[in-house]
Amino acid sequence: MKNQAALFFICLLAASFVISCQKDNKQSGSEKPNVPDAVLAQIKAKGFSTRNVHAVNDGYLVEGDIFLSTKDLSKKDVTRKVRVAKTEQYNTDNTVYGLPRVIKVKVSNLGTAFVQGTDLAIQRYNALNLRIQFQRITSGTADITIKGFYEGPSGGYITLGSSGFPTDNGDPYNLVQMNTHPDAYGSNPNVQYVGSVIQHEIGHCIGMRHTDYMDRSYSCGGDPIDEGDGGVGAVYIPGTPSSPDADSWMLACSNGGNRTFNSNDIIALNYLYQ
Template identity: 70%
Template sequence: MKKQTLNILYCLLAAFIMVSCQKNVKSTDAVPQAVSDDVLASIKAYGFSTSDVHPTDGGYIVEGDIFLSNDDLALKVSGPTLQVAKTEQYRTTNLVTGLPRIIKIKVSNLGAAFISGTDTAIARYNRLGLRITFQRITSGTADITIQGFNQGPSGGYITLGSSGFPTSAGKPYNLIQMNTNAQAYGANPNVLYVGSVIQHEIGHCIGMRHTDYMNRAYSCGGTATNEGTAGVGAIQIPGTPSTADPNSWMLACSNGGNRTFNANDIIALKYLYK
């Protein structure tokens, strides 16, 4: 998620393996460490911009909000490109299979706001009557674990959360990470805001790309940036609009408040999972 000086813009982001949320913050951190030419070449090979690369634990943040792990960058880019350059709801090539299916979610070692935020997100999905439903558990094996990490700002950025996309075996991505650092959500996180971020990250776990992945400037402002297919596909979902959709829960950036599904989001989810 990004926070600008005059206009607060919170990015809910996507990556091909890990999806992270960040915001810009005023920081007295040292100048970001240099990125090697080899790393920049790998980032470019995946189709991402190399003009704004920030090292972070385990990898790099590119284009302001996309996390690429060191393991991701070590892989050779291959395979077909599936891309539709409009502003609609998009899914990845892989989806959750074995429907109907209950996806169990466990919150591990996080505070009350994150637990309540998870319950908020789960309730919003379950009200749609999909063939995937969500259940928060406190013991046993979870399909998705939500856990915390504490990382302050680096180079003017702070990561708010991360997730990923379904596996080729039809399983949801199994991890959502939420930043517990006070500069991420504050000392007293707003439940509806936290819940909206978790709702968005769950969307990635079941195969949703950003609504404006092909032009993040639509919701984030600044220079037009295409996230690319990122090795997971970006397939337009029939029945969703071919014009701008300003209130989608999967827009790359929001105002950092309470955002849930709009009418077109519901069409997209029911097309995939009803």
């Protein structure tokens, strides 16, 4: 949905604006001209949206906040998806393994709101008593590092944050990037808002796709986009809803700054990590 004041999209709700996950979500928009058709075909083959793909260093940003490296795109994957009804689908290709496991998280050169937001996200994950637990560290080697970048609105969108999916060897994606530009979170970021975005991005790091992957119009508006399954299978989780789920923490677009797991999210996380 559109920010009526500034005509750009971002991930969650800021004040009274409805904002879209990590970038603009103009359903009528086209791909950036500097993204080759061959790359778009690779992205689509992996089951990701090819709308508004953005070239970044060493790869591409898709669906607003998911980083796909050029190496990722060239690999031929055996991908597994977890489907929670049609609009409740999570990609679980390269999930984290070697469980039980403690994932160490470090916040690098970011302000207090980002540190406290990270602690909030960790607290919410750990409360689920999964076989993956998270621990924030201040020194040593981290499994996930949360860093800042500074980037204002460009081309009708602003990025709040980005991350990627687990590696081939079962490690979580090692980087969450959070935008420190005041147009992203304001000059005095709300901890619950920032924490909810970090929680969302960590979800990608452990293998979760946007909940409304099969129909992004549900949370973002515009034309329905159903990318299909990219030629790979899906695993249905019994006991999950057969209709859209408005409160999922992994919705592509959200109308709330403070968003955490709902009961169906917990079912999916337990399926993967309990």
